[in-house]
Amino acid sequence: MTAINDFLAMGGYALFVWPAFGLAAVVLVGLWLGSHRRLRASRRALSLIEPERRARGGEP
Amino acid sequence: MSWHLLASPARFMRYSERIRPWASALALGAIAIGLYQGLFASPADYQQGDTVRIMYVHVPSAWMALFCYTAMAVSSAGYLVWKQPLAEIAARATAPIGACFTALALATGSLWGKPMWGTWWVWDARLTSVLVLLFLYLGYMALADAFDDPVKGGKAASILALVGFVNVPIVKFSVDWWNTLHQPVSVARMDGPTIDPAMLAPLLIMAAGFTLYYVALVIVRMQALVLERRVRALQQVAAGA
Numbered sequence: 001m002t003a004i005n006d007f008l009a010m011g012g013y014a015l016f017v018w019p020a021f022g023l024a025a026v027v028l029v030g031l032w033l034g035s036h037r038r039l040r041a042s043r044r045a046l047s048l049i050e051p052e053r054r055a056r057g058g059e060p
Numbered sequence: 061m062s063w064h065l066l067a068s069p070a071r072f073m074r075y076s077e078r079i080r081p082w083a084s085a086l087a088l089g090a091i092a093i094g095l096y097q098g099l100f101a102s103p104a105d106y107q108q109g110d111t112v113r114i115m116y117v118h119v120p121s122a123w124m125a126l127f128c129y130t131a132m133a134v135s136s137a138g139y140l141v142w143k144q145p146l147a148e149i150a151a152r153a154t155a156p157i158g159a160c161f162t163a164l165a166l167a168t169g170s171l172w173g174k175p176m177w178g179t180w181w182v183w184d185a186r187l188t189s190v191l192v193l194l195f196l197y198l199g200y201m202a203l204a205d206a207f208d209d210p211v212k213g214g215k216a217a218s219i220l221a222l223v224g225f226v227n228v229p230i231v232k233f234s235v236d237w238w239n240t241l242h243q244p245v246s247v248a249r250m251d252g253p254t255i256d257p258a259m260l261a262p263l264l265i266m267a268a269g270f271t272l273y274y275v276a277l278v279i280v281r282m283q284a285l286v287l288e289r290r291v292r293a294l295q296q297v298a299a300g301a
């Protein structure tokens with residue numbers, strides 16, 4: 001238990017070390033989710049528009 | 061529609077889809093190893109104690125901030141000179157990623173500065189030039205989306221990216237040119253790194269992880285932009301027909 005507490009305490013600098021890593025995690029994960037959501041949305045938009053275009057006899 | 065404009069984005073979609081899973085997996089692997097080494101397996105600094113661990117997110121973020129801007133400026137130059145639409149899409153896809161890395165470098169630097177320097181922020185050359193870098197990213201993003209016609213926005217933003225590139229060497233050499241509170245370069249030095257190998261290893265692994273993370277993200281964002289352009293083109297054709 002003390003080993004875990006020592007680790008979490010970060011030599012007394014827990015208030016600075018953990019927010020730095022937490023912030024990095026939030027920003028990087030947020031960027032990941034946002035980018036993938038945008039790709040999914042653009043795929044959906046294209047899938048809605050392409051079939052009707054092909055049905056009208058446009059080139060693929 | 062001129063097919064040569066679509067040819068290279070179509071090829072990009074094919075090849076990038078093959079690279080994407082590898083870049084994602086390698087990025088997550090490298091970041092996991094870097095986190096383990098940085099948080100558990102590396103020593104605390106004899107002067108800075110455990111705050112030195114902030115370095116493992118701060119320094120790679122700052123490197124990526126400069127790397128992304130350089131990539132954006134090179135792509136923008138490629139777009140302005142060769143009119144290659146994919147180059148403009150690459151720059152557009154890079155900007156928000158670079159802005160996030162820059163914000164992260166500023167925030168983690170602040171969290172490191174408070175315990176070590178006694179202040180969250182100083183208006184010294186390094187910190188101020190990195191703040192300018194963040195504003196350049198935000199300005200690029202605002203300008204790129206400011207026009208109804210993405211071609212106009214892309215051109216204006218590309219010029220901004222090129223002009224703003226003068227700030228990159230200013231950020232890089234600010235610690236040599238001016239007296240700053242920020243410490244000087246300790247890794248990419250002519251006489252070799254002055255940082256202990258036990259700290260250099262996790263730092264470089266994290267930097268590799270962040271770079272691969274950028275590659276994976278920029279592919280996703282570029283694919284989204286290519287598809288959005290295609291939707292837009294099809295809508296215009298449909299509206300004209």
